[in-house]
Amino acid sequence: MKNRTSSMLTRRQLLQVTAGGVIVSGLNIPRLHAEPYDDTFTWISPRGTLEVLDDYPFWIGKKMGYFDDLDVEMQPGPSDGTATVKFVDVGQADMGFPSPGVFSFALENGMALKSAFHMGALDTFSFAFRTGEGPSDIKEIEGKTILLGSAAWQSICDPLLAAMGVDVSTITYVEAGWPTWGTALAAGQGDAALSWEGLRAEWISTGLEFEYWLGVQNSPMPANTFVVRAADLEDPDKVEFLEKYLRGWAMGLEFAEHNPAAAVQAVFEQFPTLASNLGPELGLMSIIQQMNVFRGDMSMREGWGWHDMSSWQTFFDTSAEIGQISSPISAEDVCTNMLIPAANDFDHDAVKADAEGAEVSEDLAAVDVEALRASMFDQAI
Missing domain, CATH: 3.40.190.10 (Periplasmic binding protein-like II)
Structure with a gap:
């Protein structure tokens, strides 16, 4: 399996974001549109770091082999809040994870992107x-x-x-x-x-x-969503790849529902410094908060990653009303559920068995997960 995270300089890291927010390159790198993804498929973070629990479905999927033999990698990207869409737009990454606001910034600035898998069902x-x-x-x-x-x-x-x-x-x-x-x-x-x-x-x-x-x-x-180039959704080979790739994320999300401690452990194994900084209890508190956002009300959703178009339309309408975007946007035009059936087409019982059979450290196993769930909103005003 070719899942990779890279801290070394790659063609995707040869970009810089200027103070004016313009992407420039130190080398003469053309805009790339893989045919289909002959090069490593790259997901780029919106935060400038990967050392967080937010991306736990990927690390579970990597550990459990849910991405099969797909050649994929994660990149932290610059901390500039709009880099995650800029890099996808110019072909220096293949999927980004922007907030709705940054996604609307991309659309307003003519980036031909589309939301393909809605991670944040509730507002994070x-x-x-x-x-x-x-x-x-x-x-x-x-x-x-x-x-x-x-x-x-x-x-x-x-x-x-x-x-x-x-x-x-x-x-x-x-x-x-x-x-x-x-x-x-x-x-x-x-x-x-x-x-x-x-x-x-x-x-x-x-x-x-x-x-x-x-x-x-x-x-x-x-909340945040996975965006790709709209043109990629018109290429059958790219669509097939994306369906397989997103299935890995969906399986990781499903796994965590049955064993959040094992999900935390998968991330901690990837990032030992994060493990030492957070520890088992706060690690589980963090992932439980995020699981709540990613799951939403599954009785109202048609699987992991499904877009609620009414929620997205509320966002776009509000953005237009306050002048954040200059003209109305139809959610149906820029968000799609076309990949969702295939992304959720996996053996749910097998994933549950994987999760229930996963071993976790004594420290993580000792944390009272139900107590953490009960206290999730204790800091709310």
Whole structure:
């Protein structure tokens, strides 16, 4: 099996993002459109790092062989919030994981991308406040300052707040840097900070104790999604590859539902430093938060990765109303469920058996998962 993560310089890492947000290359590299994916298929992170629990389905799939012999790799990408779509657009990555706001930025700027697998069924984003300073009504955030890790994250915040009735023209955004924007909030800078499920647990591990307005409880918006070049969905060979690839992710998601401790272990084995920083309890807390987002209400979904077009349309309509996009976008035109049946066409009982038979460390096995699930929203205001 050829699953790879690479920390070495590859053709995909020869790009830089200028201060103006333009992708440039140090070498004369043409725009690449694999026929089909003759080169390694690359998924690129929106965060500038892979050392998080967010991508646990991939690491489970890699460990369990769910990607078969597909030649695939993960890349962290730059911390610039829009790099995940820019790299896919120019052919230097094959799949990105943007927030809806960054996806809309791509569409607004003429990038011919399409959402092919919707990971975030519920809104993962939240606003952190210093303890005791969280508003009883999110509308009270008007006139306040929100700290961001990247200026591009304003495209996440504005539609979310607008959907909750907030006048976003009154908000001041400050780019406090990655990964220090949470620390800046704790130090008294700004009134709130953008956060998300899973990160809440990671911040606790670094001593950052906040209270949160949680989108997962309150927001009608979707969360991050897997995007590809729209042209790739018109190529039967690429479609077949994508179906197999996304099946690996879907199997990883299914596996975690039956044994979240084994899912955490798969990530910790890949990133020992993350394991030492988080530890078993916070690792499980983080993954449980994210599993809730990725799963959503499966009784209303037609499998892992299925797009709720009404949720996406709400997002695009709100974005147009506040001027984040210049013209309306139809969710049906830029999101597709065409790959979802094949991605979910696997032996669910076999995956369940894999999960239930997986061995985990004593430390992870000792964590009370049900207690963590019960306390998942204890920091909510």
